[in-house]
Amino acid sequence: MKKMVCLSCILFLLCISTYGQMQISFKPIFNKDSISVLKFYVSNVQILYRDGTKFKENNSFRLLDIEYIESFLIILNAPSKAIEKISFDVGIDSTTSVSGALDGDLDPIKGMYWAWHSGYINLKLEGKSKACSTISNEFHFHVGGYRSPFYALRRIDVPIVNQMGSSVAIQMNIALLLDKINLKQINNIMLPGKEAMQIADYLPQIFSNK
Amino acid sequence: MIIGVILILFLYVFFSFVFTEQKNIHFHVPEGWPKPVYDFKQNRLTEKGFKLGSALFFDPILSRDNSISCASCHLSFTAFTHADHKLSHGINGRIGTRNSLTLINLAWNTSFMWDGGVNNLEVQAINPITNPSEMNHGLSNAVDALNASPRYRKMFYSVFKDSIITSQKLLKALAQYTSQLVSYNSKYDSVMRKEKNVSFTQNELNGYTLFKNHCASCHTEPLFTNYGFENNGLSMDTVLKDFGRMMITQDSKDAFKFKIPTLRNIEFSAPYFHDGRVNTLKDVINHYTSGIVVSASLSKQLQQPIILSEKNKKDLILFLKTLTDKYALYNQRFRYNYSETLTK
Structure with missing residues (x-):
């Protein structure tokens, strides 16, 4: 009897630990020479399954940094089933932005925080383009802001058409983003404002699952 | 069975007591x-x-x-x-x-x-x-x-x-x-709390009335600020070129606005204003009576000139000095070396 209890306990624990894992890998698309910095926050991931059920991760904030390519693979403790749609925020919401000193991926030492103008940088994108008539043709985009009317967080919905078992790839088309930006005129954003909002508005168009 | 439950509860209480020996401080x-x-x-x-x-x-x-x-x-x-x-x-x-x-x-x-x-x-x-x-x-x-x-x-x-x-x-x-x-132990606080043997002098009382008429809409009691941002009519420093609040909101309506600071302990917080351009309370008051520079974002409260006689200016300063809290300024607890006791 005791053995049976022990065994079922172990089995139960095993089930919990392996119960569903979904892997979402972000695949940035860009010309390798053109990008030197790509860092952005993916938060509040939600999965809508084809059977109508949902998986939601609240108050989760992940910093994806091209310097640490492993950060582009997100593992969720979510059931492995056919997915209809994956949704997430690029950036940090306003409530979290006013919550004082935070840690983990939200630690200000991660270089994604404005000190004199409190708030997170949702997306940092730096590189070179011939279209920029700047020093060494560089562009620097630090896109963020949580105060109205310059709230730069964007919700992204990606319909899933191509799923490999428990893993899904989401393409992030940086090349397309750079095409959309008029680099001749806009090549240096260091503050929340109209220009940051413009770039944020392009974000929903650059994520896809093909 | 019951004894077991009681024992577990006892141990839980005992260990939570041991591990939370750090007492919380109540914020008054x-x-x-x-x-x-x-x-x-x-x-x-x-x-x-x-x-x-x-x-x-x-x-x-x-x-x-x-x-x-x-x-x-x-x-x-x-x-x-x-x-x-x-x-x-x-x-x-x-x-x-x-x-x-x-x-x-x-x-x-x-x-x-x-x-x-x-x-x-x-x-x-x-x-x-x-x-x-x-x-x-x-x-x-x-x-x-x-x-x-x-x-x-x-x-x-x-x-x-x-x-x-x-x-x-x-x-x-x-x-x-x-x-x-x-800081909440200034003479002003004692008077407001109606403590025994503490009252404003005639001059301080006159200063308090003037304060309520001319200053309190922005420097609101009891914290002596309403936490807003205003352009108080200072000319722009041509070297610093500080646009103040506008740098944060990106809104030109906020040009030259700065935080309304508390007036508590103002007797000792010289120099004054965001760039420390004046050294005395008299100069601060003279700015409000005769130094206002009119611009588009000038505070509504300062559109009409404030007129004060020399005596009234002095009384207003005497009132402002009642906001000095020696208990806070000389509190041992706030000083260097207080922390040393921790490592001993």
């Missing part, structure tokens, strides 16, 4: 004051936390070359500002662009800095640590310096039960100290 809100804005639930105040914050506040370890501390520009005797300095200087004598603000009653502040750009007491301290004109230290370098100190590792362990120091722990510890720099 003076009667009639609003609820503090700072969320103490996110940073439970403890005596050890306060002492750690105090040790950090006075320690130049947070600056790049170990030369200045928070207290360098925020001295308790001078209402936690930088006396005799219009603009404060950081490491290598570099001069900043604004007059250091008082650190009093910070738990009620809705924003920080003269332009209100900082939204929470905890993250305020990142600015002086990292600003090139102040401590010029990367936040991660400051955290590394603390992690390299066995003394600090021990102190952080005693507060957070974790000896690995992170920026979050550093900032929360500093907030334990700064949030408790409360």
